[in-house]
Amino acid sequence: MNNHPDYLKECREQEWRVELRKSMKAKERTALERVKMPEHEPEVRSRDHREVNIGLSEEQAVVEAKRCLDCADPTCISGCPVGINIPAFIKNIERGAFLESARVLKETNTLPAVCGRVCPQEVQCEEACFYARKLHLLPVAIGNLERFAADYERNSGKISIPETEKSNGIKVAIIGSGPAGLAAAADMARLGYSVTVFEALHELGGVLKYGIPEFRLPNEIVDVEIDNLKKMGVSFHTNFVVGKTADLDDLRKEGYRAFFIGSGAGLPRFMNIPGENYIGIFSSNEYLTRVNLMNAAKEEYDTPVLFGRKVAVIGGGNTAMDSVRTARRLGAEKAMIIYRRTEEEMPARKEEIKHAREEGIEFHMLSNPVEYFADQNGRVNRMRIQKMKLGEPDSSGRRRPIPIEGSEYDTEVDLVVVSVGVSPNPLIPSSVKELEVTRWGTLVVDKESMQTNIPELFAGGDIVRGGATVILAMGDGRKAAAGMHKTITDNVLNKK
Amino acid sequence: MNKIVSRKNLSEHVVKIDIEAPLIAKKRKAGHFVIVRIGEKGERIPLTISSADPERGIITLIVQKVGVTSHKLSALKEGDFITDVVGPLGKATHIEKVGTVLCAGGGVGIAPLLPIVEEMHKAGNRIITVLAARSRELIILEDEMRAHSDEVIIMTDDGSYGKKGLVTNGMEEVIRKEKIDMAITIGPAIMMKYCALLTKKYNIPTVASLNTIMVDGTGMCGACRVSINGETKFVCVDGPEFDAHAVNFDEMLLRLGGYREEERIAYESYLKTL
Ligand SMILES: Cc1cc2nc3c(=O)[nH]c(=O)nc-3n(C[C@H](O)[C@H](O)[C@H](O)COP(=O)(O)OP(=O)(O)OC[C@H]3O[C@@H](n4cnc5c(N)ncnc54)[C@H](O)[C@@H]3O)c2cc1C
Ligand code: FES
Numbered sequence: 001m002n003n004h005p006d007y008l009k010e011c012r013e014q015e016w017r018v019e020l021r022k023s024m025k026a027k028e029r030t031a032l033e034r035v036k037m038p039e040h041e042p043e044v045r046s047r048d049h050r051e052v053n054i055g056l057s058e059e060q061a062v063v064e065a066k067r068c069l070d071c072a073d074p075t076c077i078s079g080c081p082v083g084i085n086i087p088a089f090i091k092n093i094e095r096g097a098f099l100e101s102a103r104v105l106k107e108t109n110t111l112p113a114v115c116g117r118v119c120p121q122e123v124q125c126e127e128a129c130f131y132a133r134k135l136h137l138l139p140v141a142i143g144n145l146e147r148f149a150a151d152y153e154r155n156s157g158k159i160s161i162p163e164t165e166k167s168n169g170i171k172v173a174i175i176g177s178g179p180a181g182l183a184a185a186a187d188m189a190r191l192g193y194s195v196t197v198f199e200a201l202h203e204l205g206g207v208l209k210y211g212i213p214e215f216r217l218p219n220e221i222v223d224v225e226i227d228n229l230k231k232m233g234v235s236f237h238t239n240f241v242v243g244k245t246a247d248l249d250d251l252r253k254e255g256y257r258a259f260f261i262g263s264g265a266g267l268p269r270f271m272n273i274p275g276e277n278y279i280g281i282f283s284s285n286e287y288l289t290r291v292n293l294m295n296a297a298k299e300e301y302d303t304p305v306l307f308g309r310k311v312a313v314i315g316g317g318n319t320a321m322d323s324v325r326t327a328r329r330l331g332a333e334k335a336m337i338i339y340r341r342t343e344e345e346m347p348a349r350k351e352e353i354k355h356a357r358e359e360g361i362e363f364h365m366l367s368n369p370v371e372y373f374a375d376q377n378g379r380v381n382r383m384r385i386q387k388m389k390l391g392e393p394d395s396s397g398r399r400r401p402i403p404i405e406g407s408e409y410d411t412e413v414d415l416v417v418v419s420v421g422v423s424p425n426p427l428i429p430s431s432v433k434e435l436e437v438t439r440w441g442t443l444v445v446d447k448e449s450m451q452t453n454i455p456e457l458f459a460g461g462d463i464v465r466g467g468a469t470v471i472l473a474m475g476d477g478r479k480a481a482a483g484m485h486k487t488i489t490d491n492v493l494n495k496k
Numbered sequence: 497m498n499k500i501v502s503r504k505n506l507s508e509h510v511v512k513i514d515i516e517a518p519l520i521a522k523k524r525k526a527g528h529f530v531i532v533r534i535g536e537k538g539e540r541i542p543l544t545i546s547s548a549d550p551e552r553g554i555i556t557l558i559v560q561k562v563g564v565t566s567h568k569l570s571a572l573k574e575g576d577f578i579t580d581v582v583g584p585l586g587k588a589t590h591i592e593k594v595g596t597v598l599c600a601g602g603g604v605g606i607a608p609l610l611p612i613v614e615e616m617h618k619a620g621n622r623i624i625t626v627l628a629a630r631s632r633e634l635i636i637l638e639d640e641m642r643a644h645s646d647e648v649i650i651m652t653d654d655g656s657y658g659k660k661g662l663v664t665n666g667m668e669e670v671i672r673k674e675k676i677d678m679a680i681t682i683g684p685a686i687m688m689k690y691c692a693l694l695t696k697k698y699n700i701p702t703v704a705s706l707n708t709i710m711v712d713g714t715g716m717c718g719a720c721r722v723s724i725n726g727e728t729k730f731v732c733v734d735g736p737e738f739d740a741h742a743v744n745f746d747e748m749l750l751r752l753g754g755y756r757e758e759e760r761i762a763y764e765s766y767l768k769t770l
Contacts, residue, residue, distance in 0.1 A: 200582065200712075200714050201712065201714075202533060202540075202579075202580040202582070238580070239580050239581065239582035240519075240582070241582060241583075241585070241714060244523065244583065244584060244585060245519050245520065245523065245582070245583065245584075246519055246523065266714070266715065266716040267715055267716070268716070268717065268718045270718065270721075270728055272728065276728070277721060277722075277723060277728065277747055277751065278750070279750060279751060279753070279754040280754075282718075282719075283717060283718040285716055285717045285718065286711060286717035286718055286719045289711055289712065289716070289717050290711065294539065294540070294711070295537070300537055301537045301538075301539075302537060302538050302539035302564050302565060302762065303539040303540070303711075304539075304755045304758035304759065304762070306754070306755070306758075377750070377753065378747075378750030378751070378753065378754075379754075425714075425715070425716070426715070426733075427714065427715065427733075
């Protein structure tokens with residue numbers, strides 16, 4: 001799936017690209033400043049759920065695209081988990097061929113409008129950009145440009161529906177409609193398979209819908225991608241829990257020849273400290289699901305959610321940022337991040353941390369909750385926090401937080417969101433006894449084909465990696481589709 | 497979308513609804529539940545599958561009007577569609593021949609108790625069922641229970657039917673009379689708490705089926721969490737049935753009240769729209 005060096009070179013030597021490179025001196029390019037992403041003002045946006053980033057205008061995108069030097073050795077590509085042909089899509093923006101740019105993106109990335117918004121570019125492509133590595137300047141805004149091209153295509157009404165091969169009539173099942181499942185479904189449909197996606201919830205999109213809030217990833221963007229899959233002939237079954245509504249054997253009997261498991265890491269972790277089950281203490285999954293999937297904050301919807309004036313969110317990842325900024329939007333006067341390491345170790349995207357700060361979120365670093373207290377109705381009203389210091393690096397390479405004895409202090413809270421990680425969804429592993437799992441509950445797969453120890457079962461995304469990223473999940477889905485196709489062709493078609 | 501093929505009022509507040517759900521009907525075992533949602537703006541609530549007919553592809557739910565969603569559901573007519581039905585969820589009841597089983601169902605708990613009584617009876621157990629409610633109209637499914645029990649005792653708070661007294665009074669009377677090998681209790685949390693205290697006193701292994709607040713019903717959110725022997729468990733995937741003597745009912749009672757105010761306001765404003 002990754003772009004072959006020869007292919008990349010061939011693209012780079014196309015006449016128009018050579019011309020474009022010559023049209024401007026490298027010095028002029030590097031003299032340009034990185035175009036700032038226009039955003040809504042913090043005071044305005046923290047009162048509603050509008051998307052924070054407005055998106056680059058055509059003019060801005062072209063200027064930003066000019067900064068890219070179209071390097072002979074594009075290191076950015078090696079920073080991309082799916083190896084997008086980055087210079088090619090950017091140079092297409094520079095020459096004004098926006099639709100072509102989107103097409104280049106889609107050669108490797110099924111969901112560019114999503115990834116342009118939520119990928120941690122600062123530790124991927126942008127970190128590997130020549131500007132960052134060699135010039136110590138701000139990298140080319142690859143993520144913002146990706147978003148621009150994808151949005152341009154969507155808004156143009158000329159979104160290209162990938163061509164599908166003649167139907168081969170072979171049924172495959174995709175379990176879970178998160179980015180991993182959607183990507184696998186797209187590729188299998190393209191190859192002519194008859195694809196059905198099974199989703200446990202009443203909505204499609206996985207974390208993209210129930211987790212990541214509207215202010216960061218509008219639902220509409222995900223829906224457009226799902227509509228495209230429908231146009232390609234993919235069918236979707238919501239309210240269908242594989243392992244419960246039907247198990248793999250039932251589906252086999254229905255004629256499904258291969259399966260992709262993209263069931264995610266949906267099991268929330270708690271800290272198991274005293275008082276954690278008091279009212280007003282949520283997992284981030286529950287809090288975000290109520291607000292995003294069930295629209296609990298809107299009066300005309302039936303699902304309730306508790307509102308907090310003093311909200312503490314435990315954790316330092318994207319999920320924690322999304323929860324704390326959601327609480328802010330739902331009226332919290334004081335919204336705090338409580339994290340046991342320092343900002344440097346926070347796994348959240350840098351942009352989310354910046355946006356959170358602008359929105360008045362308080363950051364309490366080197367702090368860890370040890371106990372919760374409640375009023376007579378059981379509603380949390382206070383938490384005890386212990387200060388931490390950083391010790392030696394642990395197996396993850398991050399410095400390990402060590403509690404400081406006697407440093408405990410109490411703070412008033414009326415809502416707490418626990419966002420300390422998720423575990424793989426155990427539903428499928430527990431319903432397929434022979435499936436090989438690690439001791440963390442993730443599925444064991446072959447890294448190239450994404451095949452599990454059961455030959456017709458493939459898997460990818462968070463169920464394989466634990467909590468990871470959208471782009472990795474999507475990449476896994478595509479690898480698995482290639483693996484499935486190969487296995488099916490070897491076994492089934494050749495035997496005919 | 498699942499079609500309602502028939503509905504019947506069991507009492508002023510309780511309806512029985514048959515729904516087309518062929519896959520669920522095929523997989524369903526006693527103890528399983530479904531999550532339903534009414535309308536695009538609806539909430540997701542769990543309901544025990546009372547019985548199922550795999551041949552006709554039908555599941556039966558028994559719904560008591562207690563809040564907005566149960567009210568909306570009971571207002572639906574034959575031929576109407578339910579927006580979402582997903583299941584069967586949870587772990588099925590462990591059915592086994594143990595001897596004499598004392599089954600205690602209170603109020604809303606009577607409906608989910610029925611399939612368990614039925615299966616335990618079929619497994620060859622002697623079944624003594626105690627049904628309890630505030631008053632006569634709230635005792636439901638009496639005939640069905642009688643069909644699968646060796647003995648049925650009815651208790652009402654106001655004495656309007658059966659004996660006057662609490663479910664635990666009825667249970668204790670039985671326990672004093674004969675050897676009970678196992679007890680099953682389903683009903684309001686407060687009732688299950690006292691049933692558990694009672695059977696603990698007599699050392700009778702007891703199962704309680706917990707009716708916590710749920711959102712997804714697939715283990716994703718933790719809204720349904722309870723403490724079992726001090727350990728946090730998710731009712732939707734680890735339950736709904738647990739060793740009643742290990743359940744922290746006080747914590748569960750508090751958590752059930754988590755949205756009481758929101759629910760009251762929503763229900764009142766809903767009733768005004770009728
Ligand atoms: C709040 C939040 C913010 C995040 N922010 C970012 C970010 O900014 N950038 C980033 O790259 N990543 C982010 N992530 C991580 C990213 O969303 C995940 O890594 C990614 O969604 C994983 O994709 P997936 O397809 O493996 O699983 P999921 O998106 O979790 O989808 C799995 C789907 O499978 C369904 N399912 C599960 N079991 C079954 C079953 N038995 N039968 C049928 N269906 C089933 C689930 O209901 C779900 O819809 C975030 C995650 C969260 C929770
Ligand atoms: S209802 Fe969400 S985990 Fe049980």
